[in-house]
Amino acid sequence: MKSIAEIFKGLELTDSEYQFIKERCQKLELSKGEILLEKGQPTLSQYYVLEGCLRSFFEDAQERDHTLQFAIHDWWISDYTAFFDGNPAVLTIESIQKTTVLEFTRKAQIEIFESIPKVESFFREKMEHSFGAFQKRIINDLSKTAKEKYLDFLQTHKEIETHIKNYHIASFLGITTESLSRIRRELAKH
Amino acid sequence: MKSIAEIFKGLELTDSEYQFIKERCQKLELSKGEILLEKGQPTLSQYYVLEGCLRSFFEDAQERDHTLQFAIHDWWISDYTAFFDGNPAVLTIESIQKTTVLEFTRKAQIEIFESIPKVESFFREKMEHSFGAFQKRIINDLSKTAKEKYLDFLQTHKEIETHIKNYHIASFLGITTESLSRIRRELAKH
DNA sequence: TGAAAAAATTGATCTATGGTAAGAAAAAAT
C-alpha cells in the first residue's frame, strides 16, 4: 500500500508518530493536465508523489517552457525557492498523468520537525542528495552536447522516460523538439 | 574578528557549544593557486570561507573546465555529491586568491548535529537556500542567452566579480572566453 | 473505427556561439 509508511522508510516511527504526521498532510488526486501549483501563487507546500507523474517548469518571457524536474513515485517536488523563502512561485507544476500526491505545508513540515527530530534529519539527508543531483545537472548542462545530455537522460530517467512526451524531454534538455528529433534519428541509425 | 561566532550568527550558542564546535574544525590557509580538493580524492570535508575566494570546477573529457561555484567570505563550498555520498570528488576546488577557510569533516559535522540539534536546523535551512540558488541557476542555464547570463552574473556576484578573471566567469557561464569578450564589447558600445 | 487533435519528423535556412590564430593589453617578475 502506498502511504506515509513508505515515505519515511528506514526511520522506524512509532504508531503515534505516524499518526502525528498523517494528521498533517493531505492526499490529493490530480487528473492528467491538471495544475498543482501555478506561477505567481504563494508556494505553501511540498508534494510527495504516490503515483503518476508531475513536471515542474519555468515559463520564460517568450512563453517557452523549461522543465526543471519530473517526479514519479517516491519523489518530492515543489518550487523550492518559493517554498523555502516564502516567495511567490516562479515555477508551475502540472500533472502529466493521473497522479496522486501527499501535500505537506511548510507549517506542517516544521511542526513535524519540532516534534520528531529524526524526521528533520531524514529531510536534511534527502535534501543533501537532491542537492547532489542538482550539482550533477548543472555540470551536465555546462559540459555536454545535446546528444550526450539526451543519452544521460535516458539513463537517469529509465523508468519514467516512456511516459514522457519528447517535447517535454526536449524542454528538460534545453533544446527544441526538432533538435531532439534529429538526435533520435542519428541514434537510431547506429 | 572572523571566526566561528560569525558562521552561526542568529543561533545564540553557549560558550560550551562554541567550544564543542571549535574543537571539531580546523583553520586552513591557502595561497593563490593552491588546490584544496582534487578530483578523484575522497571528499571528507566541507569548507567555510573566512577570507579570500575559492572556485569549484569540473574538468571534462576534453580537459575543459566548467566552474560550478565561486565562494567568498561567509560561503560554504565542497563537492556536495562526493561529500554527502562518500564518493570520490568529481570537482576540484582551487583558491584563486590568498584564502582562509574553516574545514569541517563530515564526521565532525554529524557529531555537532547530534550534540547541538539547532545546528542541524541551521544547516538544513542553509541547504534549503543553496538548493533554491541551484534551482535558479538551472532555470537560467535553460532559458537565457549568454549575454543575459553574463548580466545576471554581474548582478548576483556583485562583490566578487572584480576579483575574478574573465576566463573563470566564462567557464561559469558555459561559454568561451572569446564569446565573453564579444559580449563585453557589445555591452560597452551602449 | 474513423475523424480530429496532438506529437513527431523532415528539409531548408539562419544565428549564436565555438574554434583557431594572431596581436594587444595588463599583470607579474626580475
Add this chain to the structure above:
DNA sequence: ATTTTTTCTTACCATAGATCAATTTTTTCA
C-alpha cells in the same frame, strides 16, 4: 623599468542547434 607571462581582444571561418514551414505518425475520443 624592462622583460616575461598571463589575460583579453579581434578577425575570420565553422558548426550545433534554432527557426520556419510542411508533412507524417500517433493518439484521442466521438
